[in-house]
Amino acid sequence: MKKRMIAAAMAVTVLAASLTGCQSSKPAETTAAATTAAATTAAETTKAPETTAAETTAAVKPYEGTTLNVMLAYGGADAAFDGFTEKTGIKVEYVEISTGKALAQLQAENGNTTADVWFGGGVDSYISAAKLGYLEQYVSPEADAINPAYRDSEGYWTGLALVPAGFLVNNDVLKEKNLEAPKTWEDLTDPKYKGEIIMASPAISGTQYAILNGTIQALGEEKGWEVWKGINDNVDFYAQGGGEPGPKCAAGEFGIAVLAMTGGTFAMEKEYPVTAIYPEDMIPWTPAPIGIFKSSQNKDAAKVFVDYFLSKEGQEALREADARVMARGDVAVPEAIGNVDTDKLINQDVTLFGSQREDLLAKWAELVGDKDSK
Numbered sequence: 001m002k003k004r005m006i007a008a009a010m011a012v013t014v015l016a017a018s019l020t021g022c023q024s025s026k027p028a029e030t031t032a033a034a035t036t037a038a039a040t041t042a043a044e045t046t047k048a049p050e051t052t053a054a055e056t057t058a059a060v061k062p063y064e065g066t067t068l069n070v071m072l073a074y075g076g077a078d079a080a081f082d083g084f085t086e087k088t089g090i091k092v093e094y095v096e097i098s099t100g101k102a103l104a105q106l107q108a109e110n111g112n113t114t115a116d117v118w119f120g121g122g123v124d125s126y127i128s129a130a131k132l133g134y135l136e137q138y139v140s141p142e143a144d145a146i147n148p149a150y151r152d153s154e155g156y157w158t159g160l161a162l163v164p165a166g167f168l169v170n171n172d173v174l175k176e177k178n179l180e181a182p183k184t185w186e187d188l189t190d191p192k193y194k195g196e197i198i199m200a201s202p203a204i205s206g207t208q209y210a211i212l213n214g215t216i217q218a219l220g221e222e223k224g225w226e227v228w229k230g231i232n233d234n235v236d237f238y239a240q241g242g243g244e245p246g247p248k249c250a251a252g253e254f255g256i257a258v259l260a261m262t263g264g265t266f267a268m269e270k271e272y273p274v275t276a277i278y279p280e281d282m283i284p285w286t287p288a289p290i291g292i293f294k295s296s297q298n299k300d301a302a303k304v305f306v307d308y309f310l311s312k313e314g315q316e317a318l319r320e321a322d323a324r325v326m327a328r329g330d331v332a333v334p335e336a337i338g339n340v341d342t343d344k345l346i347n348q349d350v351t352l353f354g355s356q357r358e359d360l361l362a363k364w365a366e367l368v369g370d371k372d373s374k
Helices: 002-060 077-088 099-108 123-131 141-145 171-176 206-219 221-233 245-250 263-270 299-310 312-321 351-355 357-373
Strands: 067-072 091-096 117-119 158-170 256-260 274-277 285-293
Touching (some): 067 299, 077 299, 077 312, 099 123, 099 206, 117 299, 123 206, 123 285, 123 351, 158 206, 158 263, 158 299, 158 312, 206 221, 206 256, 245 263, 263 274, 351 357
Parallel strands (some): 067 091, 067 117
Antiparallel strands (some): 158 256, 158 274, 158 285
């Protein structure tokens, strides 16, 4: 009996050992793999925070800390620069300068400017600068959303917005002198407005040059210069920048200003006795471009800047900063610039703005004499 009990016990022990061996063979493999995976995960977890943070920063803000210098000829645009800096980490410093003056400065420096980006103003100066070799070719991936008529076919500049032109009238001045507000460009030739019209010189202001060129394209050389001769007879002197006529008219120094029609123009109606008027016959316009200078030392960051302000997000931010008709078709026209009839925008060839600049300004100088220098 005792031998049987010992044998039975031994059998139980062998069976238990056998079962234990079968169960432990696979778990042993799994445990090894799990241990390796756990070790790998632990190692990755230890390294992940530092590596991921660096990679994220590099991917999202690869040019953080870079400072771009901008030549600015776009009123109010600087209000949108903080949003760009917050998004990219790229700082923006700017100098406000009309495109005519900027072009003259570029020519004096043979294009060796310390600025990185040209922002806004008259397209004629950009066209001239491109021909002189001062601008970098860059076609932004956002350019596909912009009408080809608003951008350079070779990528030297791309339109940010369309700047229509029109009149600002001081209601008190006109009432005091028993004058009606002009409705058309030819109305400005009426001798009754002598001394009441203020506008910038097209030799200085890109917008005013666009007005001159656009109206001559629309009316033809003979009729166009006839109209401008009549307008010139009513102008005592020409402002040295596109930003002057509006404030001078609002202050009552003149009854009529010829100027760019932007959100800032219409905003004056809330503070002064003025009314902004789109001409009934035709509306001259110019694309307000953006371009990168060939001499820029920060071209990659400059491309990020261009991409942002041509994107839907950047265009909407720019529109909020200063209401304009934006170049992208998917950005709505703001109510703040009044009821502009886009059908009355002159059907013009903006490439002629550059090729005709020298001849037109020579004729202009002959027409106005020394009024431009006053």
